[in-house]
Amino acid sequence: MTGTPLSGRQYDIESGPYTATIASVGASVRRLGYGGRELVRSFAAEQVRPAFSGALLAPWPNRVVDGRYTWDGSEQQLGLTEPDRGHALHGLVAWLDFGLREFTGDGVVLQAVIEPQQGYPHRIAAVVRYRLDDEGLHTELELENTGPSAAPVGWGAHPYLVAPGRHVDDWVLELPASHVQDVSAGRLIPGELVAVEDHPAGLDFRGGRVVASTRIDHAYTGLAPDADGRFVVVVRARDGRGARVVWDERSPWVQVHTADLADSALSRTALAVEPMSCPPGAFGSGTDVVRLEAGERVDASWLIQAVGGA
Secondary structure, eight states: OOSSOTTOOEEEEEETTEEEEEETBTTEEEEEEETTEESBOOOOTTSOOGGGTTOEEBSOOSEEGGGEEEETTEEEEOOOSBTTTTBEESBSSTTOBOEEEEEETTEEEEEEEEOOBTTBOOOEEEEEEEEEETTEEEEEEEEEEOSSSOEEEOOEEOOEEOOTTSOGGGOEEEOOEEEEEEEOTTTOOEEEEEEGGGOTTOOOOTTOEEOTTOOOEEEEEEEOOOTTSOEEEEEEOTTSOEEEEEEOTTOOEEEEEOOOOTTOTTTTSSEEEEEESSOTTHHHHOTTOEEEOTTOEEEEEEEEEEESOO
């Protein structure tokens, strides 16, 4: 292989039993392991990243319905990056090639700039810090509005967690959320919040249960914190081994997806657990969108760690 891999420049980091590779395109977590066991669904360096695996999502996560929204009285039309459903999907940084700011044996700092463009006439500087330690892979994301006017901002991450067995149907999901956002069939247009126990698709995973044949592609909220005040979602095999994502109140939503992908060998081989600052359709509804004034910064963080032994 010559030149830069399709997924960008590669940064290998390690600490104790943890190893990871960060790819520069989208500042993506291409690989994360613990004692030789995978914690996320990896992909090859010489591969276009599939299904947003491990990507950062900003300045919005999930969908902007029809790519249209209004900000400070001005109507905006984003490019439709999910053409089969007609939406603008997962922000603008996922395909940016992040530059290197700092590299150490256990961490890497990358940076990129969202330039003003059709549908998003704002300049946002993004800095992401990845660091491994005995707890796992820490991610710290900082967004700064370096343009002249206030900008709408949201963020998220898109890790696909895996557990031994490599099939979602066999895994246990622990998801301490009281409400789930309903979506329309087909286009997945967001609707009303529903108590998880009342959703007809059986989307209540409080206390943990086997996913089995349940199909999930929904945003959850009403997250109950653990004893340390953190939100924790766990994916594990029945032997107790798996992975979990840990984060705080700066991201009060989480999208969970059983990766049902038609005609794909990747279908239901991993479970996406995506901490988000705002829900699908937020640029249209205004729900939990951050108004980032010129010169202001906002930051968020999350942690992916192993559950059980290697």
